[in-house]
Amino acid sequence: MSQARVTDFFSQRRRGAVAAPVKAAKPRSRSSAVSVAITRSSKNRAGSPTSSAVRDEFVRVIDEAAGLSGPQPKDSSSCPRTPKRTLAAFGLGGVAVQSCMCQSAPCYRSRTLSVPVYSLSTELPAYQRYHTLAQAVPPGLSLPYQYKVLAEMFRSMDTVVAMLHNRSETATFAKIKQGVQDMMHKRFEESHVAQIKTVFPDAYTFRQEKNIPTFNSSIKKGSYQLTVEPNEARPILSASHLLDRKHIFHLNLVSIVRRHHKAFLSSLVPPMSVPDDKLTRWHPRFNVDTVPAVQSSSLPQPPHTEKLSTAQEVLDRARSLITPKMEKALVSLALKTEDKVTDSRDSTPPPTPAVPPTPAALKGVSQSLLERIRAKEAQRLEAAMTRTRAQEDRLLMLSRLPELARILRNVFVAEKKPALIMEVACNRMASSYRSALSTGEMEKHLHLLAEVAADWLTIHPIRKDLYLKLNKSTEHLTGLST
Structure with missing residues (x-):
């Protein structure tokens, strides 16, 4: 059987649509190729009126879907199959995009008509928003146990308040108390909230409100309750905000301990003064x-509440409810209490700086010598309190140098060479040292040894290697004292 030609397909269409109006010639598209393939496959089959009708209907549907049945638009830059869309429809605005979503082939008409312009709400840069997080506290400034417990209470309280705030629910002290006690398994009272307010006064806003729905039977309906509201401009408190607030609370606690530490330093003999920005650890004698x-x-208190704190107030309140004999006893008790308070105020001497007594073993030593020794000790302690992490590492390395110098000399004696490669010396010394040190750490120690004992050990860079050389004429090592 002879193979069908492309012209046969167009002749059959022309005979089938005699009454149809003559259309302009159209560029061949992929749908035409599809129709040609369908025609070929249909000719290879046994012809029938039903298969011919199905074929014609299928070809018509493809043409309509491909947009070949209608007239071509005059503007060739736009595609009739995809409408123009702008990003304003998606809430972005500022850019108009003309695209074609043809699945048959990539459309060359897709293009951008204008440059995108975004109008975002401007935020502060990250180094300003998270400035407090960058202010790290040295690890040597530890907090007292009660301060650590208070910091954990604030973290738990802030978590509960944020949870209630995020779901637009009023945070009362009863709800916060139950949540904090469930998280910490410790008692949480209003006194702790008052301490939290002292440490971080800008964290919350406290009010006394009534007619707040509650499911606690111990709280009377319509009574005043202490409410807590976070001072945040954000509608939702996220985890990053909670971490930021926790860090601020910790810094405030450290500031309080610093004030007590500064008072302790001023009470010493001789007094000491260390800047806050250089303080890295507390004084050794500071407990x-x-x-x-x-x-x-x-904290805000409910209105119209009367508290009786003295015997005179009790007497005024219950004057009509007690007998004359009891009234005389209360009056005498109030007078005695006032006299005791007055005497204690008058007899209290002004505070004097504590002078440490001179030990019996130091009797006979000149006072000027003792003052110089104390001043030197104070200077040493001040240097220890302001020592940085790098200085600590250097002192630790210096304390290892005497033993490492002996090991290095033994390595030279065993190798019987005037000079050793740095890598070989580090491997020998790392295997001989009592502590586990890597070759990289051992190399740092050797560089420091060459720095403090330059007349005994020298390092010579030759090509790509470093060579160590000892000065055998030097018997005593200098500069190795810590």
Whole structure:
């Protein structure tokens, strides 16, 4: 059987549509190729009126879907199959895009009509928004135990308040108390909230409100309750905001301990003064756990509440309810209490700086010598309190140098060479040293040894290697003292 030709397909269409109006010639598209393939496959089959009708209908549907049945638009830059869309429909705005979503072939008409312009709400840069997080506290400034417990209470309280705030629910002290106690398994009272207010006064806004729905049977309906609202301009408190607030609370606690530490330093003989920005650890004799507890700030109280705190107030309140004999006893008790308070105020001497007594073993030593020794000790302690992490590492390396110098000399004696490659010396010394040190750390120690004992050990770079050489004429090592 002879193979069908492309012209046969067009002749059959022309005979089938005699009454149809004559259309302009159209460029061949992929749909035409599809119709040709269908025609060829249909000719290879046994012809029938039903198969011919199905074929014609299928070809017509493809033409309509491909957009060949209608007239071509005059503007060749736009595609009739995809409407123009702008990003304004998606809420972005500022850019108009003309695209074609043809699945048959990539459309050359797709293009961008204008340059995108985005109008975002401007935020502060990250180095300003997270500036407080960059202010790290040295690890040597540890907090007292009670301060750490208070910091954990604030973290738990902030978590509960944020949870209630994010779902637009009023945070009352009863709800916060139950949540914090469930998280920490410790008692949480209003006194702790007052301490939190002292440490971080800008964290919350406290009010006394009534007619707040509650499911606690111990709270009377219509009574006043303490409400807590976070001072945040954001509608939702996220995890990053909670971490930021926790860091601020910790810094405030460290500031409180610093004030007590500064008072302790001023009470020493001789007094010491260390800048806050250089303080890396507390004084050795400063007992951190003896720092007094955080003072409590005043919280809003319900209106029209009467509290009786003295015997005179009790007498005025219950004058009509007691007998004359009891009234005389209360009056005498109030007078005695006032006299005791007055006497204690008058007899309290002004505070004087504590002068340490001179030990019996130092009797006979000149006072000027003792003052110089104390001043030198104070200078040494001040240097220890302001020592950085790099200085700590250097002192630790210096303390290892005497033993490493002996090991290095033994390595030279065993190798019987005037000079050794750095890598070989580091491997021998790392295997001989009592502690586990890597070859990289051992190389740092050798560079430091060559720095402090330059007349005994020298390092010579030759090509790509470093060579170590000892000065055998030097018997005593200098500069290795810590």
